[in-house]
Amino acid sequence: MSSKRLSVVVTRRLPEPVEARLCELFETTLRTDDTPMTRTELAQAMQSADVLVPTITDVLDAGMIGQAGDRLRLIANFGAGIDHIDVATARQRGILVSNTPGVVTEDTADMTMALLLAVTRRMPEGMAVMQAGTWSGWAPTAFLGGRLGGRRLGILGMGRIGMAVARRAQAFGMQIHYHNRRRLRPEVEESLGATYWESLDQMVARMDVISVNCPHTPSTFHLLNARRLKLMKPTAVVVNTSRGEVIDENALARMLKAKELAGAGLDVYEKGVDVNPELRNLPNVVLLPHMGSATVEGRLEMGEKVLLNIKTFADGHRPPDQVVPSML
Structure with missing residues (x-):
């Protein structure tokens, strides 16, 4: 032609x-x-x-x-x-x-880490105080977040982006774990310092952070459903820069509101621009308008x-x- x-x-x-x-x-x-x-x-x-x-x-x-x-x-x-x-x-x-x-690999991995930092270090709460002009000065117990070093990161989908996230998280001193359709070659696992979990249920129950980096397919729809989210520790955080359909958004919103999860950083949503309104007003949630590759x-x-x-x-x-x- x-x-x-x-x-x-x-x-x-x-x-x-x-x-x-x-x-x-x-x-x-x-x-x-x-x-x-x-x-x-x-x-x-x-x-x-x-x-x-x-x-x-x-x-x-x-x-x-x-x-x-x-x-x-x-x-x-x-x-x-x-x-x-x-x-x-x-x-x-x-x-x-x-x-x-x-x-989009490197850009999306950058945004994954940005969301993770924003949630765990409570950046939106700090920004809101500064923009409102209500900050009264430093205090020993104000805006206390959590340190990334030493935390367990569970990567759901260890493809190009998942591995790029793992490399960045390594630099922050995080422990790398992953669940994938296929296990990585031993030399790749070793270079990433990554531990493979065949059982997703067992992995999510033990992680401090879950990063969703798998595509949306019929087999990954609501892979993080209400039952699996309930397995997570109440101190755990969820970050999603992949596809919103992988998470049951209503269940996630309920658990965040009830403080059954510590926080979430989301760049994608189950129903596109129709974001669950319960997510919009929670202080422990960071929402971005699909900026991962932008x-x-x-x-x-x-x-x-x-x-x-x-x-x-x-x-x-x-x-x-x-x-x-x-x-x-």
Whole structure:
């Protein structure tokens, strides 16, 4: 397929250099405002394009993919997560799916540690006092948090991001534990100083911090359900920079409110922007608006991967970051 004839539709505003390069290489239709497309707009885009460039805000389920036109041959996702795309249905329709793995690893791991520090050191409470102008001075017992060194960190999902979190936590003197579908090679475990737990129940019951770093799949939905959250120590903290669906948000909110958990740092939510209102007013909870990968460098690198995937496809080859159902 010639790149000169390739029609590309982008569903959201992307960094200006990425948009400019897309327009140079392909017949590109850009999004004029930074709002998610409606399902009607998405359907129209999928009927007119050779390549669709969606983001996590675009739900491409079986019904939506079923409306795709005969021209659509590639969904080049801007982002690593592809739980919003029915990859199996796309494959049945002869539509390839690609993503942008790896580029958000370091940024998301940084944010995981930022949330962990913010919760354990009570930073939002301190900021609120300063912004309100009510601080009366230093006191020996004011805003006492907890030291990270020596605490047990349980990483749920030891992929690229989980391992990046482990390396950072090592530098803070934390003890690294993890649960994963597959155990790491012995030399990798040794380099991370990581202890593997085959039983998630046994791990969560013994950790001081749980960091969620696994993708959302049918098998990980509510992996931290009410029963598992109840196993955690009341002094424990939960941090989630992966996908909100992995945690039963209502159960988490109830336990935090009842002080059955010490705190939580959340960057993602079970129902997207519809955040459980119980979480908003708790002093032991830090909420961020899905900022884990939000760096200029990360977004540009994501765009470069999208461009490479489309250009490789346009040249008649398999996109380097093609996703197939067996990978999920």
